[in-house]
Amino acid sequence: MSRLIDIGLERLSNILYKMGDLAKETVSLSFDCYTKKVEDHAKVQLGSQNLVFLSETIEDQAVELIARYQPVASDLRTIKSYMKIAYDYSRCGRYAWDITFTHKRLNIDLADCKLPELPLDEMSEKVLEMVDKSVEAVRKHDIDLAQTLSKMEQEIDDMYIKSLDKLTEPLPISAKCVVANLLFVRHLERIADHASYIGEAVIYIVTGERVILR
């Protein structure tokens, strides 16, 4: 006989999986908007807003499960972590929205802002891969996959620092371009952080250990 709490946990998982897919899609779309001039700002905004709504839904349902069943052990760790992961997904969505907002607000043509030393493509690809891995780690409760985020996060940090250094030098691009690139790498770095937080939460669910992947 299944436990009553299992029905609630399954419902939470389903919303979280949906959020993972949406976060991935929203982040990916925002990169396309920025780097490939895809005009999908509204869709990114909608994705971000939906992620916030779903995050709040998870929080409400998680609180209800706590109130009803007083969960302990792996149930408790799962509920606590799902709330946290939902928040992380919503933050990824928010940074995606910020990326498109910046792009739209500054109204720049990225072709004018190119700096060969800035690893924007490599960074965005790696960040997307991190989001993808974090989503998979959540779905499969895969701690090995979650662990791989640590090294990737470090690589993103290195690229971010390098970009910062570069962007504070005298450059042959406009101030607008400097700001746009700076904000873009900053948002990438933040999304990578949230992907690694998600990895940490997965490890906590499975092992009960609090690790830091950053």
Next chain:
Amino acid sequence: MADALKMETKELSVSFGDVQAIKKISLRILPNKVTAVIGPSGCGKSTFIKSLNRMNELVPNARITGEVLLDGENIYNRSYDVTILRMKVGMIFQKPNPFPKSIYDNVAYGPRIHGIHDKNRLDKIVVENLKKAVLWNEVSDRLGASAMDLSGGQQQRLCIARALAVEPEVILMDEPCSALDPLATAKIESLIRALIEDYTVVIVTHNMQQAARVSDFTAFLYLGELIEYGNTRSVFENPQNKLTENYITGKFG
């Protein structure tokens, strides 16, 4: 856990005839802490707690091996005085069991048995212990009334006051709230937390949330064996044994 131990069991086994209820349990009970013993029905938790003040000896076919140390001394030594033991280690049972006497006489009963008959001294003991058991405000104007007229929760707190009146060092509680409503349960739980300032408490409970709320350490027993023991937060957040995990999450039991 470098602190001095208040009690300790070493390879404690208890059998009733052919049935072994407790199997070589070694457990450390720290002073001024609440230790909860949890486990499914029939796991031996009541037998375990009763062995901490030699109550199983009253069962005709009981056989007890191993040691139970109180302040380092084995209470099963032949020379150990059971009267002293019962004074040092009090017991509260599942169902409140006040004597069919007045509230006052229930609390004064133990001290009288131990030779205290001076009225002023007894008055002081009664008031002090009713206050400790957080019952004084509810009964101060009717100490002569029958204890049987009190509510279940009040009766249980009276039993606690009665146990405290003989100045124990350890208080054993066997499902002390199972017959009480949530409000009375909450009062007893608050009382348990207050008691550890002066006493060591061991509580057996079926209610996992209660163990999580009141205890500092939790021991999980299954089929007479100690499966896991640790600080309560760890046991309830991240149990190390799959059996513990399955039991406290309600997957069996």
